[in-house]
Amino acid sequence: MRRGPGSLYRRVQSLRFAAGRDRQAIGRFLRADYPIALPLASRLGLVARFVRITNHVRTYHTQAEMLTVADRVFRLADRPGLTVLEAGAGKGGGTAKLSLVARLAGARLVVCDSFRGMPPNVERHENIYGRTTEFRAGAFRGTLSLVRRTVERFGAPEACELVPGWFADTLPGLVRPLDVVLLDVDLLDSTRTCVRWLFPRIRPGGVLLSQDGHLRATIALFGDATFWRAEVGIEPPVVHGLGRSKLVEIPAAASTAYRTNDTGGGPSGPPPVDDVRSLLA
Numbered sequence: 001m002r003r004g005p006g007s008l009y010r011r012v013q014s015l016r017f018a019a020g021r022d023r024q025a026i027g028r029f030l031r032a033d034y035p036i037a038l039p040l041a042s043r044l045g046l047v048a049r050f051v052r053i054t055n056h057v058r059t060y061h062t063q064a065e066m067l068t069v070a071d072r073v074f075r076l077a078d079r080p081g082l083t084v085l086e087a088g089a090g091k092g093g094g095t096a097k098l099s100l101v102a103r104l105a106g107a108r109l110v111v112c113d114s115f116r117g118m119p120p121n122v123e124r125h126e127n128i129y130g131r132t133t134e135f136r137a138g139a140f141r142g143t144l145s146l147v148r149r150t151v152e153r154f155g156a157p158e159a160c161e162l163v164p165g166w167f168a169d170t171l172p173g174l175v176r177p178l179d180v181v182l183l184d185v186d187l188l189d190s191t192r193t194c195v196r197w198l199f200p201r202i203r204p205g206g207v208l209l210s211q212d213g214h215l216r217a218t219i220a221l222f223g224d225a226t227f228w229r230a231e232v233g234i235e236p237p238v239v240h241g242l243g244r245s246k247l248v249e250i251p252a253a254a255s256t257a258y259r260t261n262d263t264g265g266g267p268s269g270p271p272p273v274d275d276v277r278s279l280l281a
């Protein structure tokens, strides 16, 4: 039996997950209070479109994870200049979903990826379920044109900007205030680069979420006070779900955001704090 995107098997699985694994998250999203009017019909429509995307595109997340990210965006929906950043797009399924969320919330979605899959690397990983895994160069590849087509067919392309390139090359120049950042990048080196450049740019009240919280190396990095102090330039923040959940969440408190550059951010760290603050003025 065919099981890939577009198959009957996948549709049946989606319905089973909606009625089981993802049910609580769907219920929470349908009942949540947000600062904008988001009628029940719009919420049900969004969930239905999430399911449709999963049925047609190879994705690497659960609906519950993506609804949690959507919830964090909707919580900030009345914020001027609201900006969501996704690092790690794969085939663009999550990108299409987040673009729909961004349109409803009045946000921009910035999407960073090589659009060539994983970079060459020698990392070997163990996850909290006891399995070892490698992420070979080129894995999860979704080309720029494939992701663009996916967003055009299933999402809201007008809400979305695609930024192609390796994170180490693109993120240092991405100097803009961010509100919700989602990382799904697998490699420790990629997570390190993303956190170092992106976390200091998240406005107070915003949040960074990582879908790599099941990897032991990522857990160790997020729990490493030296990493936060020496490379990000802030006191170690609270990491919700660390060591327990695949989706971990790091709020950018007023006391931690934007202090990075005062304390260095490493020798070639993020831009001076005034550059970032001027964008918020």
Ligand SMILES: C[S@@+](CC[C@H](N)C(=O)[O-])C[C@H]1O[C@@H](n2cnc3c(N)ncnc32)[C@H](O)[C@@H]1O
Pocket (backbone or CB within 6 Å): 058, 059, 060, 061, 087, 088, 089, 090, 091, 092, 093, 094, 112, 113, 114, 115, 116, 117, 118, 119, 139, 140, 141, 142, 165, 166, 167, 168, 184, 185, 186, 187, 190
């Ligand atoms: C697991 S996939 C993302 C899946 C997607 N979030 C989803 O749920 O369908 C990981 C992505 O991270 C990207 N990636 C990892 N490290 C990168 C790096 N250093 N620079 C650019 N892209 C990178 C890969 O190209 C790949 O598309």
